[in-house]
Amino acid sequence: MSGPEAGRGKRRGRWSHFSAQNVPLLLAFLILAGTVIFYVVLFYASLGRFPGNFELTSTTNSALPLVFATVGQTIVFLCRGIDLSVGGMMDISNSLAAVKMQDGGIGNMVGWSAIILLIGAVGGLLNGLLVAVGRLQPIVVTLATLSIYQGIAIKILPQPGGKIPPGYTAFLTNTSYPSALIFVALLILFWLIFRRTSFGVAIYAIGNDEEAARANGVRTTRTRVGAYVLGGVFAAVAGLFLAATTTGGDATAGDSFTLTSIAAAFLGGTTIFGGRGSALGSIAGAFVLSILISVLFFAGIDPLYQSFYQGLFLILAVVIGTLVGRLVGRKR
């Protein structure tokens, strides 16, 4: 019998393992870095100066709704699900905030924020129960609830309008300095802790192999429901940030986030097959998609063709990711 030292010599180091096992994550940050550089170059070329405080602030603020929506989507992806209702939940959250917070009282803002998060949890609970207990396909369930949530949002705010008090905007997405980066930091902290909870481990285990997870004593039904609840809460948070940046309400403003949150999760290296991926990559992916809009703007591309180039970019990124993944896989 040999002790642990015997084998250690030929083993690869912790970093070597980490990099080999997290190629998609590292790639997501590489793409982010590339996009930022590209943005800075284009910015300098067209304006003759480097982007500063204002640009950082507005980029962060406009990215935050997608960042939160994508983290929620990622958690659902990790246990082999998908949440199409993200957009509808953001609509509800956004409209409700614009209607109810108008008078600007602090108690009002805090109270309604809490209520909206609770609504997000209830919406996620509905998804989770239908998927995990009702054993229905996630894509069908959340497609239906997307429609339902959109309908509720329209009822709350039939026409764009309402108002978000300036104080609320100043707190969540301050326009004069990039204080919103604090929320990104908090989100990263949340994730690092979440990954170390038994709930987080259980989500990854289910995504790997639900049967095996159950055989290992993971409470699969409960965990899956929990993942959808978290997804709903994150969508509600995303809706609040969206309301804060737009300072008004629109019952359809969240719609596009369903698909962009899926795209950003993919960009961040999370797979739809579950069990692999990270919210850290998703945050990077969401920033890439947001910055890309500015890149296209400075590249002088007609806003009409924006979605065309976004799609092109997504395919390119996924192809590169796959190629790099295969290359690394072959080298080992």
Add this chain to the structure above:
Amino acid sequence: MSASDSNSTAPAIEGTEISKTFGAVKALDGASFAARMGEVHGLVGENGAGKSTMIKVLSGVLSPDSGTVRVKGHQMELGNPQVAQASGIRTVFQELSLMSWMTVAENLLLRREPKGFARLLKRRDLAPRAEQVFAELGVENIDPLELVANLTLAQQQIVEIARNVIQDPEILFLDEPTSSLAGREVEWLFGLLDRLREEGRCVIFTSHRWREVERLADRITVFRDGKDVGTHAEIDESQVITLMTGRKVDTAYPEPPPLKEAEPTLEVRGLSGPKLSDLSFVLHKGEILGVGGLEGQGQRELFLTLFGADDLSEGEILVGGELTRIHSPGDAIRAEFGIALIPEDRKSDGLLLPMSVRDNLMLPVMGRYSVGGVIRGGTEKDLVEQMIERLQIRLRSADQAVDTLSGGNQQKTLVGRWLLADSRILLFYDVTRGVDVATKQDIYELMLQLISEGRSILFYSSETEEVAALSHRVLIVREGKLSAALEGPNINTEEMVAAALGEDVRA
């Protein structure tokens, strides 16, 4: 007798009169089994005898139709794995339950992770803890930080065993733990199980290798046809074989006509590939060539390779004396080779269940009977009707969906498909599994009809008796190699089982 006062004398685990059916198949038929603390108990029997089903029932994964399970005299709730685990039962199943995209350490310590501040997982401690576990168990050369997906099958098996052993089980089941292990790893496992016995635990394992059972087991229980047929402390190999095979009463096999001339249709030379090494044989025209051996020795891979579904790494396959290049089932089906696979699981491997009998029959030959991509309706109708008539597929209409047919008629539809494709080499892989007796007879008759037309059949069945009775010759495959070749007319089951169990019997 009340449950509480029986603790000291009661068996560690005891299943009584357990029955379990899957569809038409009786996996367990009133079988009983008991094992004591401090013993290693071997569970042996042919494929499909009910060993795995018994283990699944006793570990709470399957709920039996009837019967009771007692753990140390206490009745256990059935069909609940959590309850079984709480009773101190751990099980290493044949299908491993590892998370491919998590590391070895994460798998090993899943739900038992080292915890630190606020009960949060201490990631830094995972690998050292895993190293420590491996050192205690004498496991070498498995890197705790490696992804399970990157391990060999043997390493995965070791991780799975280790994962269960460190949970301090009172009763440990291992279903075919050695099937993917090599010599040194088997020795490691034996040492580990000896230690568990010394610690007074109860270990129950199944193995298809007699020498392992002989070496390890304190007592042996033999299963046959879903029943227990005896528990023995002292028993030798020939006695076990007699118990395992028994004499089954009501199966009569038609006898294949003797081969007239030996005209080779399929020649395999030095075939190597996944789980196969250096296999060579010849299949003649009009011959049923049986493939025997224990389950999982490479038979499935052999069939898949011949059908082009698996890639061969080395070797040659000749059809009608011509070297072939078969890279996909599409190649194998083509008229010049005419190789067809009739698989065990017709549901997932062969038929498109929601589609009609007509579409299922025509699928591989559509191209041959089409003009500009459109199937010629008249020709199709004739072909399909002829085939239904010839095989006597019982149905209301050719438009009926295949999943509304009985199992036997589904199997006939699949055979009919390959007859339409004019396949001359038919690979029958365990086609009678889960099929009732009457349909089995139909299938046997069909096989004889097919060879009388000059087609050739390569035949594997998990029922040894079937292979022995219907084949002109039998090849025994062991660990991917040809270990023996038996020639008729006097092939019998005992001979086949003996040849499959060990080379020392018929060296």
